[in-house]
Amino acid sequence: MFPFARFVFFCALGMLLINACGITPTADLPPGDQLEMTTSTPMVSSDASVAGKLVIYSGRSEPLILPVVEAFQAKYPAVEVLLKTGSNSELANALIEEQSNPQADVFISTELFTIQALAQQGALQPYLPMGADKLLAGFSAPDQTWVGLTRRARVILYNTQRVDPQDLPASIFDLTDPKWKGQVASAGSTNGSMQAQIAAMRQLLGEAATEAWLRGLIENKVTFFGGHTDVRKAVGAGEFKLGLVNHYYYHLQQAEGSPVGVIFPDQGEGQIGLITNATAAGIVRGAPNLAAARALLDFLVSREGQKLFAELNYEYPLLEGVELHPAVQPLEDLRLAQFDMAQSIANFQATFDLIEKVGLP
Amino acid sequence: MHLDALANLKPKGRETHRLPLLSLATLVALLAATPLVYIGLRALSADAAAWQRLLQARLWLLFRNTILLTAAVTASSSIIGVGLAWLTERSNLPAKSAFRLLLALPLAIPAYIGAIIHLNLMRPRGGVIPKLLENALGITMPAWNPLGFWGATFILTIFTYPYIYLLSAAAFRALNATIEEAARVFGRTPKQTFWFVVLPALRPGLTAGMLLVALDVMAEYGTVALLRYETFTSAIFVQLTGRYDHSAAAVLSGALVALASVILLAELRTYGKGRFTQVESQWRPARAIALGKWHAPALGFVIGVVTASLLIPVTALVVWSMQTLLEVETSASIFRPGVQGFAAHLWNSLWSAGLAAILAAVFSLPVAMASIRSPSRFTRLLLRICQVGYALPGVVIALSLLYIVNRYASFLYATPLVVVLAYVLRHLPQSVRGSEAAFAQIAPSLEEAAYTLGRNSRQTFLRVTLPLAFPGVLAGAALVFLTSLKELPATLLLRPAGFDTLAVRAWIWAGDGFYQQAAPAALALVILAGIPLSFLLRKEELIP
DSSP, rough: OOOHHHHHHHHHHHHHHHHHOOOSSSSOOHHHHHHHHHSOOOOTTOOOOEEHHHHHHESSSSHHHHHHHHHHHHHHHTTTEEEEOOOHHHHHHHHHHHTTSSOOEEESSSSSHHHHHHHHTOOOOOOOOGGGBBBBSSSSSTTTSSSEEEEEEEEEEEEESSOOGGGOOOSGGGGGGGTTOEEEEEEEEOOOHHHHHHEEEEHHOOHHHHHHHHHHHHTOEEEESSSHHHHHHHHHTTOOOOEEEHHHHHHHHTTTTEEEEOOOOOOTTTTTTOOOOOOOEEEEETTTHHHHHHHHHHHHHSSSHHHHHHHHHHOEBBBTTOOOOOOOOGGGOOOOOOOOHHHHHHTTTHHHHHHHHHHHO | OHHHHHHHHHHHHHHHHHHHHHHHHHHHHHHHHHHHHHHHHHHSSHHHHHHHHHHHHTHHHHHHHHHHHHHHHHHHHHHHHHHHHHHHHHHTTTTTHHHHHHGGGGGGHHHHHHHHHHHHOOOOOOOOTHHHHHHHHOOOOOOOOHHHHHHHHHHHHHHHHHHHHHHHHHHHHSSHHHHHHHHHTOOHHHHHHHHIIIHHHHHHHHHHHHHHHHHHHHHHEEEEEEEHHOHHHHHHHHHHHOOOOOOOOHHHHHHHHHHHHHHHOOOHTTTOOOOOOOOOOOOOOOBBBBGGGGGGHHHHHHHHIIIIIIIIIHHHHHHHHHHHHHHHHHHHHSSSTTTSSSSHHHHHHHHHHHHHHHHHHHHHHHHHHHHHOOOOOOHHHHHHHTTTTGSHHHHHEEEEEEEEHHOOOOOOOOOHHHHHHHHHHHHHHHHHHHHHHHHHHOOOOHHHHHHTTTTOOOIIIIIIHHHHHHHHHHHHHHHHHHHHHHOHHHHEEEEEEEOOEEEEEHHHHTTOOOOHHHHHHHHHHHHHHHHHHHHHHHHHHHHO
């Protein structure tokens, strides 16, 4: 066993010396992959003028962005897409850090606050994607530094085997009710959608009421996960009765055959209404691969791209005429929370301070 | 006359290579100290408001949490490590040589991967085991929650005890039986002999092992983040990724490094000191002590540790990997070609950790040589400076490199080389210790013989010194390779787009809740880490 281990070890070191001599910044492909790329047959409607690399920083988690990226790559086989996923704020931090030395071409965010904050810092450059005029109004930056992609709603997911239909909560404020103590799961404070919800609530209800709600969640022993996939799986498995998630996590969990239901909260008179948010994309100022970045944005708001978001991930497309997934409840039937996006954006730092103050995990 | 010539030759030959050697060693020490100096300056220059806010709200809680966890893990892994070492070295436990190997192997499993597995298996209600019991037997398990302080203590203990186990086992084996026999002859009971003779002899190695475990726990990010127990590292990570102002992260890093430095200084005091001298020629192994009625509990204890720290994680990874491979769609999404594919992740892990190991070994040479061949207060200082990596957790290295590289070496920024540099800075102490030990064992007379035979200093180094020191230097490099493979937080923060290692992959997939997809990457990581580990264990003759 030992001579074999030593053999493997030295082989590895030898290969790596060879590799290190030919280092190029971001491309360290094993030889097999380069072969793969030259032999793959180009798809129809490819644009030969767009080639080279494309670096995407995506706040959308990998499973929620890869299918779209793959469809884009099929269309532009000469583009090599490099994807880095993380939390919105983590990637935004990197973009700010890199302003004098830009690395990324496109930033994709799961909410509008972070991307607007970036635009205000001058980290993005304006671009109006092809067909952007047909997008639903009000979800793009006036100065065209970013464009909205899809909408999602903040809903309550529940396990149908563990919750009596009579008992269902009707409002996000019911989550602080002691009768759900220890039975609720949510994403934590590092999650963009959760941050955006808190920012929206600060706008709708003020600082004090939002703080009380957050403290109520913590007191009620809500379990905060890093992301929503853990939340939906935990509720699907019956580990928790309720979960605070984006609406498509209900559909994703149901598609796995779990006994789950969905509640669109706060629909009654005098209640705040359904909180929605939008995902967005923008081109980084000084993007090294501008042509590919523009092609990606065009693709994301095209009928084809919007259909992928709607069909694969049950999101609300922003392009007119793209149909919702049949299982998804149209937003037109629901009472939506009305808040001033611009003001929420301006107060985003205050949202972080509030999260810190209450010690949200 | 002949002798005079010899005497003249010796200092001349050494003088010629002393200055370049010293300057090289100084350069390495400067490189090693850069992050520390940087963090110190940043933390001190952070505005008073940041300090004030943190002092009021968080700092004490983080101190308390970090110290509590460090103390708990160090204590429990010491007890388990020494206990296991005694059982496999001194008792009549069956299958001792097999257990020696099995008890050392958990070093190949990163603690955060162990945490992912145990969390997934044990989570109350949702976990695999509670669900299985509920379905099969109709029993609802009492909810043992692996989250929080106790969970983090448990996980970190079962994955760090091998450090202490290996050091104690080596000490038990080196201890001459005659010393214990002498104690028995003078009327001490076996128990008294253990407490007053054996344990003091273990002390130097044990103390060093405990302090290394303590430093390791302080630097741990993945496990505490996953099990939601907030320590300095996880708080720094949140500040670094969540906030646009990094001054709080710098303050927290400063506090953490100060805490770790205290432990490192204590460790440096014990390091290389207080060895118990024995007369080699009279050495013979101690007689095995019969366990008697304790036989079954002892065996159960050893098997329990092996099960929790090795069998369960490896079995879970193998089963999940098989499930992934059998699902056509999932396996196609993992084993795709290109930079998002499995082969690329494997390759990235291999070459970044390998390059870090080589660089660390090369950097360690001048420092180790200088401290052995021209020992002085200055070279000892250089040697100590090169140990600061132990006190710099991955998140802190990442924070400092993020700034330093972007400001002063922007061409390096967002290349995999920054990740490699982080590995080197963090793990340099391991290779420096390996090389130092190797050079210390070479008699100066061998080099002097080469000089008298007309070789210059370069030839002497290449033909005599390096070949003799090579196994020791390689052992240090292997340790750097092993720990770099397992490194998570610095890689997460510094990796460029498209550069994912196995560790990052396993972490991201598991973080998104896709445990099955994470399994092949985690399994490959554990197998890869097993290669340098088996080399190290054999070199130290810990396994046959």
